[in-house]
Amino acid sequence: MAQELGPSSRGMLLGAALRRGLILTIVLAVVGAALGFVGGTLRADSVTARTAVLIAPLEGNPFSPDGSGEDLMNLLTEAELVSSDAVARLSAEKLGVAIASEELLAGLSVTVPPNTQILEFEYTATDGDMAVRRADAFSEAYLDYRRARSEGRSNELTERIEAQIEQRVQEVDRLFRDLDEAPIPSQERTLLQGQIDSVSTQIGQLRTTLSEMGMGSSDPGQVITPAAISSSGFLNSRALYSLGGLILGLIAGLVLAVLRSERNASIQGVDDIEAASLPLLGQVRFSDLGVGPTRGESSASTFGSSWRQLRVSLLTQFRKRPLTILLASASDIPESQCPLSSWGMAEATASGTLDTILVDASGGLPQGGTDSHPGLTEVLRGQIELSEALVRAGDHLRVLPAGMAKEDIEDLLFSPSTSKLIDEVKRLADVVLIVAGPIRGSRARVITTMVDVVIVEAAGGVTGMQELANMSTQAVEPAELGGVIYVDGPRRLLARSVPYARS
Incomplete structure (x- = not known):
């Protein structure tokens, strides 16, 4: 029966496995460095443009003036809205290109910096000018979509309030005709006068609400940082990717050596x-x-x-x-x-x-x-x-x-x-x-x-x-x-x- 190996024996087995696997480790390191270089080259061929949008509260939107401004779930919802098909179609119209929404959205990413009312847009493309234009198109299309949503909601409310005012005016006219026909003095006349006063008050309140809506802001926000190419720096360089591939190859060689030492590998010399x-x-x-x-x-x-x-x-x-x-x-x-x-x-x-x-x-x-x-x-x-x-x-x-x-x-x-x-x-x-x-x-x-x-x-x-x-x-x-x-x-x-x- 095999004895339990002590720490020294395990260390010897591992050392022997490392010596046997030296050539394989070198090969894996070289292959990893080559793959890293290829990955770094492909990464270097892509360009990312960044822009930032400050969100303004709007009526009829989840992030409204009535909120406290601290509910970040609303901003996360807005960030998801940027990646919708509706915004993608508006962006394609602004770019003047016929492109599928899925293809256009492939290079887009949106993030919400913590404790802010800002959305950061990033668009990655193979061409710098294309990345800038598409980042701008998405930021503008998103703001237009927010404005359209707010105005659509406001117009809908306005039409409903105006319809209610029209109904109340017709009701007041009917009450006045009934009042003229009522005998003087009479209990009926007193009741009609009270109804006229109540409906007139409602009309006044509806007109006040309509007036306040007309005074509301329709500004959905603004671009605070125009789209520009972000510097790749050392993190996107070929050297870093090659170094990363080299390190991963070395780690893979070490892992294989450990596995071979644990699996009773055959002696080689x-x-x-x-x-x-x-x-x-x-x-x-x-x-x-x-x-x-x-x-x-x-x-x-x-x-x-x-x-x-x-x-x-x-x-x-x-x-x-x-x-x-x-x-x-x-x-x-x-x-x-x-x-x-x-x-x-x-x-x-x-x-x-x-x-x-x-x-x-x-x-x-x-x-x-x-x-x-x-x-x-x-x-x-x-x-x-x-x-x-x-x-x-x-x-x-x-x-x-x-x-x-x-x-x-x-x-x-x-x-x-x-x-x-x-x-x-x-x-x-x-x-x-x-x-x-x-x-x-x-x-x-x-x-x-x-x-x-x-x-x-x-x-x-x-x-x-x-x-x-x-x-x-x-x-x-x-x-x-x-x-x-x-x-x-x-x-x-x-x-x-x-x-x-x-x-």
Whole structure:
């Protein structure tokens, strides 16, 4: 089971991810800067003209002289009115162009400065003269529309009041005729006189209201700031947009690096192993893994230099003889998986004239035609002697294959016979190399208690960073962690080598 990563391990994973993603981050930054430059260029091609209108209170409008002047919702309503189709049509008439209202309104924006009775018009267009003319047209059309609305409302009220006055005058004439016909003195005459006085008073009030309406102002407001091109300044410059795109590209690269570190991204080089605070024993190329057992012939002529360097690192660090080594994989792969460097490690020590025995406890070691040969499973069951199961694979190199019952290896490794077998193998060799599956698998864990050194193999593009980060010295106790062998090669070839099939 994977351990919870501490802050230091997370920092190492992030640092490694940043190093791996450096090229991608640079590419994203360059692309972001280029897109920002294009956006800045397009922005620079557009021009904005601004004008301001002071709203005057009018009768018959939401923002009227009877209000307190503090209800800004009225001004917001007026701002929305500017963007109406009616105002857009008036603006088109003033411009003398046949253009759809939607197209004309596309470049318009209206704002209300806080605690003011002012509307600010902004019109953006590709041409400065066009922006100025359209900003002026909208401000004038809006004022004309306000005036027309106010005058229309006033005319409507005037007509209604005049109609009421006419009705009252006719009523007074009728009452006077009735009064002339009434007897003197009489109660009827007194009642008619009272009605005449009441209707006359109403007529006077209506005429007063009509007179006051005629004295009202019809000024809807005025333009206090003529339309003019606003300076773009640094905010609209290409440099700022390019810088913004560059910063966004860098941020995108960092975010991807964080996501990759959190998603158990695969290692890409030896730097990732160092980032996980694990010692690097050596690095081998994928092409060197194809060197197989020579079957009694000297392997020195075909032995790669990377294996020689790995042998020097191993044997100078661990001088104990006999030396028992467990070689396991860092990846959490099936138990049958055999580390890709198994044969190379065995041939490396054997080419140094050290008697080497390679023990296959993984069940996946390519045997070169000895798959049906009795081996480890038969020895652990006591069916054959160790000397009968060993197969010579080259000068100073013998192999103990998995045997014919590979599926029983895991159960047999827990038997007391395993410890006795390892002691016997150590008496026959200078170096005993036992290969198993994943380092956190049950086979590797039981063998760890019987060996001197544990070596872990990590393959580029296959082994995950978190799999390395979860490893520690304590994970292989009581054995000593000898280091990590990094297998470098094309990712697709490494991924296909699970389990590894030799040529």
